[in-house]
Amino acid sequence: MNQLTEYPGVWAQALLGTLILFFAGGAIALVLGIIVGAMRVSPIPVARAVGAVYVNWIRNTPLTLVMFFFAFCVPLLMPGRADWLVLAIWALGIYTATYVAETIRSGINTVPVGQAEAARALGLTFGQVMTLVVMPQAARSVIPPMMSVFIALLKNTTVAAGFSVVNLGNIRAEMSENGENQLVTILWVMAAFVLMVFLLAWLQRMLENKWRIAR
Amino acid sequence: MTSVLYDVPGPRAILRNRILGVVTVVVVLALVGFVMYRFWVTGQFTAEKWYAFTFTRIWEQFGLATLRTLAAFGVAAVGALVLGFVLAIGRLSDHAWVRTPVMGVTEVFRAIPVLVLMILLYYGLPVIGIKMTSYWAVVIALVVYNGAVLAEVVRAGVESLPRGQREAGFAIGLRKSGVMRLILLPQAIRAMMPVIIAQLVVTLKDTALGFIITYPELLYFAKLLGSNAPLGSPLIPAALVAGTIYVALCLALSYAAYVVERRLRSSPKVGAVAGGEAGVVVGLTEAAPTTATETIAARRALSRFKRDAGGS
Numbered sequence: 001m002n003q004l005t006e007y008p009g010v011w012a013q014a015l016l017g018t019l020i021l022f023f024a025g026g027a028i029a030l031v032l033g034i035i036v037g038a039m040r041v042s043p044i045p046v047a048r049a050v051g052a053v054y055v056n057w058i059r060n061t062p063l064t065l066v067m068f069f070f071a072f073c074v075p076l077l078m079p080g081r082a083d084w085l086v087l088a089i090w091a092l093g094i095y096t097a098t099y100v101a102e103t104i105r106s107g108i109n110t111v112p113v114g115q116a117e118a119a120r121a122l123g124l125t126f127g128q129v130m131t132l133v134v135m136p137q138a139a140r141s142v143i144p145p146m147m148s149v150f151i152a153l154l155k156n157t158t159v160a161a162g163f164s165v166v167n168l169g170n171i172r173a174e175m176s177e178n179g180e181n182q183l184v185t186i187l188w189v190m191a192a193f194v195l196m197v198f199l200l201a202w203l204q205r206m207l208e209n210k211w212r213i214a215r
Numbered sequence: 216m217t218s219v220l221y222d223v224p225g226p227r228a229i230l231r232n233r234i235l236g237v238v239t240v241v242v243v244l245a246l247v248g249f250v251m252y253r254f255w256v257t258g259q260f261t262a263e264k265w266y267a268f269t270f271t272r273i274w275e276q277f278g279l280a281t282l283r284t285l286a287a288f289g290v291a292a293v294g295a296l297v298l299g300f301v302l303a304i305g306r307l308s309d310h311a312w313v314r315t316p317v318m319g320v321t322e323v324f325r326a327i328p329v330l331v332l333m334i335l336l337y338y339g340l341p342v343i344g345i346k347m348t349s350y351w352a353v354v355i356a357l358v359v360y361n362g363a364v365l366a367e368v369v370r371a372g373v374e375s376l377p378r379g380q381r382e383a384g385f386a387i388g389l390r391k392s393g394v395m396r397l398i399l400l401p402q403a404i405r406a407m408m409p410v411i412i413a414q415l416v417v418t419l420k421d422t423a424l425g426f427i428i429t430y431p432e433l434l435y436f437a438k439l440l441g442s443n444a445p446l447g448s449p450l451i452p453a454a455l456v457a458g459t460i461y462v463a464l465c466l467a468l469s470y471a472a473y474v475v476e477r478r479l480r481s482s483p484k485v486g487a488v489a490g491g492e493a494g495v496v497v498g499l500t501e502a503a504p505t506t507a508t509e510t511i512a513a514r515r516a517l518s519r520f521k522r523d524a525g526g527s
Binding site: 047064068069073109111115181187197201 | 232458
């Protein structure tokens with residue numbers, strides 16, 4: 001308990017760093033992932049191919065390497081100076097977007113084709129087919145795995161700790177400079193993550209039960 | 216081709232799709248072109264930047280670094296599989312005093328980021344006198360985390376098997392261990408094979424976290440080479456080479472996952488299962504790699520474990 005009460009500022013800053021990475025990275029991942037997911041299921045072969053290449057390349061690259069590229073290589077390539085935090089957010093967003101895209105794609109694939117065909121046969125327009133028939137069904141099977149993606153994103157924010165972004169992952173170094181017991185610091189960090197992940201998992205279960213598909 | 220999202224295109228849709236296709240190509244070419252332009256402007260294509268890669272020694276070093284990555288992955292994968300089965304069996308135990316603590320341990324280890332586990336092993340434990348090399352910190356952290364994840368996967372596989380399997384096992388006189396070892400686990404493993412291999416890909420990717428706790432694996436060597444001033448600090452070429460090696464390794468493993476998944480999917484029975492339980496019975500007459508039970512289990516359990524569940 002000592003470390004939390006003696007250095008409230010340090011801990012608050014670390015937690016804030018983790019939350020900024022989580023929410024900002026998540027926002028980028030969601031926007032980019034929806035675009036790429038839409039490309040993956042579009043009727044345009046070129047768009048499908050581009051989406052497939054992006055997803056397969058990034059998903060088979062370790063996040064550490066993606067972040068390595070953003071932290072060390074992008075500043076060499078681009079003029080001007082970028083903040084470490086901003087670079088880490090982009091790395092997390094671009095990496096997680098591939099998982100978001102795949103989740104959306106498999107969610108849409110769970111809707112039987114007959115549903116859309118029946119809707120078209122009734123004379124619904126494309127917009128109506130989407131909003132009234134396909135999306136409500138796809139959303140139900142997308143939400144639980146999407147929450148898993150965000151739980152993974154929360155845990156992945158710690159990777160930014162290796163690239164000088166202040167968050168819960170590297171508070172240990174700062175505490176050890178203050179002469180505190182590192183082991184205790186790390187145990188507190190672990191407790192914080194267990195708490196946050198359990199919270200998200202509880203949210204996931206709640207949403208899952210609320211939107212369970214009644215068959 | 217018709218899909219949930221669009222019908223067979225008519226003349227207007229074909230024209231629109233062509234225009235959108237051209238727009239996509241233009242946008243992607245513009246993005247790639249911009250990146251290439253920045254590479255060119257900052258001199259990444261000059262011979263000096265790639266000079267280091269003319270030496271056999273550098274490539275030998277890359278090979279050794281890749282071997283260190285694979286050394287961590289190999290031991291971690293085997294360890295995680297073993298731990299995964301032990302924890303899964305513990306969690307399926309009939310005795311609450313085994314089941315409950317195992318469940319707690321599994322859930323907690325699944326919630327802790329792998330990097331924090333590595334930091335605990337490498338920086339935290341020396342405080343109480345337990346010292347280990349960065350290699351073992353990487354391996355043990357990966358074993359513990361992936362073991363917990365695999366335990367969940369195996370458990371989901373076993374629980375999704377029809378109840379009759381267990382009952383039939385007991386009916387022919389098998390003991391609990393026999394039912395688990397001879398009847399439930401083999402079917403659960405085959406049903407969950409795609410997820411298990413996908414998790415091994417995650418394990419392979421996570422070895423790169425060793426870079427942060429100074430385990431001299433592939434990424435660490437790329438950084439080392441990239442900061443070598445006499446060789447012209449080829450940081451970006453080194454990162455590109457390391458990235459290519461990682462993608463190649465993961466694609467090889469992912470390809471195995473894809474083949475297994477396709478075999479499971481393209482099995483006539485899986486298609487039939489979608490049409491209802493009657494289809495399963497029909498499918499039984501055909502020679503296919505999986506049994507009907509495994510197919511049911513796969514269908515039930517795979518939906519819970521989309522292979523896109525994340526990981527670093």
